[in-house]
Structures are given as C-alpha cells and as structure tokens.
Amino acid sequence: MNGKLRITALVAVLALLLLPLAGTAAADGPTVTLSKSQAGTGGSITVRGSGWRAHALVMMLVCGQATPSRGVIGGTNSCANSDGRAVTTDAKGSFSKKLPVAEPPVPCPCVVHVATVEGAKAQADAVFQVAGHAVEPLPAEPSGGRLSVLTDTRLDGSSGLLTWFGAPPSRTLVFTVGNAGTTAIKNPVFQLGTSHGVFAPQWEDQEWRGTIAPGKKAQIKLPVELTAGAHGDYTVSLKYGGKVLAEQPWGVGRPWGVTLFWLLVCVVVPAAVFRAGMAVVDRVRPRRAGGLRHRGLRLPELALHIPKFTAKEAAQEPPSNSTLPWFTPDSDPGTAGRLSAPHHDDSPTSPTTPTRKGPP
Secondary structure, three states: OHHHHHHHHHHHHHHHHHHHHHHHHHOOOOEEEEOOOEEEOOOEEEEEEEOOOOOOEEEEEEEEOEEOOOEEOOHHHHEOHHHOEEEEOOOOOOEEEEEEOOOOOOOEOEEEEEEEOOOOOOEEEEEEEEEOOOEOOOOOOOOOOOEEEOOOOEEEOOOOHHHHOOOOOEEEEEEEEEEOOOOOEEOOEEEEEEEEOOOOOEEEEEEOOOEEOOOOEEEEEEEEEOOOOOOEEEEEEEEEOOEEEEEEEEEEOOOHHHHHHHHHHHHHHHHHHHHHHHHHHHHHOOOOOOOOOOOOOOHHHHHHOOOOOOHHHHHHOOOOOOOOOOOOOOOOHHHOOOOOOOOOOOOOOOOOOOOOOOOO
C-alpha cells in the first residue's frame, strides 16, 4: 500500500513539473487578450499580448467583418485606422497598452487585430464587440473548392536600364496552390495588393486561366507592377476568397538615373543660356574706335589691319627731319654759296625778314 502511495505521489510531482511546459507549448505563437469583450465608442480597453518577437513594433486596430478563423476579410481598409495604436514588445515578447474604442467603417463581427509593422510577419486577433455598431453576416466563402498556398512565394525578374531612369518596376509573383476542396476550381480570380511601409495595400483582380482539380496543385505566375519612380520597401500580398494567402517583401532601389538627369539639366541649361546671352551682347555692343570690337578680336583679323613693309621700302623711307617735299638738299636756294652757317642778328635795328639771295 505504501508503494502505491509513493508511485501516486511521484506521478503527481511529475505532473506539476510538466504543467508549465505544457502551458508554454500551448501558448506557442503570438496571442492577444482583452480586458473587455464589449465596449462603446469613446471608451477604451487594455490589450495584452504575449509570445511575440522581442522588441518588435506592433499595431493594434479595431476591425470589422472579421473573425479569428477567417481573419480581416477586407484588410486594413475594414479597420478604424485613425484610432489605432502602436506599441513595442519587451524583451520577453509581451506588451500591454490601452486602445480607444472606435467604430470600424464596415459592420461587425469585429476583432482587435494586432500585427507586426516590420520584420517577420506575425498577427493575432481577439473577438471584440463594438456596442451599438451594426452587425451583418460575413460573406460566404467561394464555392467550388478551397485553395491554399503550398510553397513559399517568390518574385522573379530584375530591374533594367529603363527602371534606373524611372520606368515602373515590375516582377512576377510565383507560387504553388493546392485545391483542398471536393470540386474543381476553374479560372480562379486572385487579388494582388502592393503596400508601401505601413500603408494599406491597393488591391487589383487578376484572373488565372486554368482548372485545378480536387487534390491537385498548380504553379501560378501573376505579374506585379509599381508606379513610375517607385522606390523603397514594398509588400506584395496575395488574397483569394477574401483571405490573405501570402505576403512577399520587395525592396525597390532608387532610380538614380533620374537624379543624374536633373543634375545635368541644372548644369547644362544655365551654361547654354549664358553662352547665348553673351553672343547676343557681343552683337549688340557698339564698336570701339578703330572699327574693332573687344570681343571677337582675333590675331588673323588684327594682322589684316597692320600695313606690311619690306626691307627695301624701309631703306627708301626719308628721315623724319627731311626738308619740304618741293625742295631737295641740292636745289635749296638758301644753301647756294653759303660757306658757313647762317648768322641771325637779333639786334632791334636788323630787319625782321631776311633777304633771300637767288639767281637773277
């Protein structure tokens, strides 16, 4: 009897030791709890989370047309985004913060949706009822089968030279889906959304031509394109039947060719305008004395205006102190018969005008 009691006590001790481990395994993954399951607009609730990534930034929103099993059907467009709150988890991946209650733009059923803003994607929902807000049933799931993503999605393609100069970046979203339903799915219509940073994705419908039989899988490729000049961190989301199936990050480089182009414009255009202005000023500027303008004076043109002299002409050139042109040194009448230099009498009685001697 004592042996049985000892075994029972040992089993109880082991159960107590394993109980925390079981609780940790059950709580594996991010979880969200609320201080109230229902509150009216203008009030607030306390949102607590655990099991999140350490020091992660998460966003809390009140969303409509959502359940924990199906998620937020309309994405963040169905949430009260202006009244959301952000919080950073501690070193253990836990947080606690008050969230104001606001009516979402769509009817309930509602949830408090918590999701990471950056890094690895993680999210969790908690059922919540906004008092006085309309309640409508969720849209029916698409008939004809259920699709699920079997492998990780990827973006194929690369940027070319035109993208470096601002052309729209484009990729191809490649993924494999399987039909988990009982009927075939023909020409399924997917929704592709691209979001930049914390903004909500912009969805567009894309139809895949083909048929997926029950229990079969197919590889699907859908084109994705951003706007011209887009750059930064983007997220490509895939949705089918109102449920997000996959998300793929996409880092787009800056179009440096556009920046280089504008730098060249800022340098070349002012230089061309300056040269054109100087050409106009050169034409309208009045000429200086001599018939030459300051600008445009070149050595060949200057040489044309300088008279040319040869050595023979320079030797025949008369000296600067020569006599008048109608007299020559030999025919000057004032020098005939003169034995000495002429003497001028400066006395007042002397005549003022000398008498010129000449031939009779």
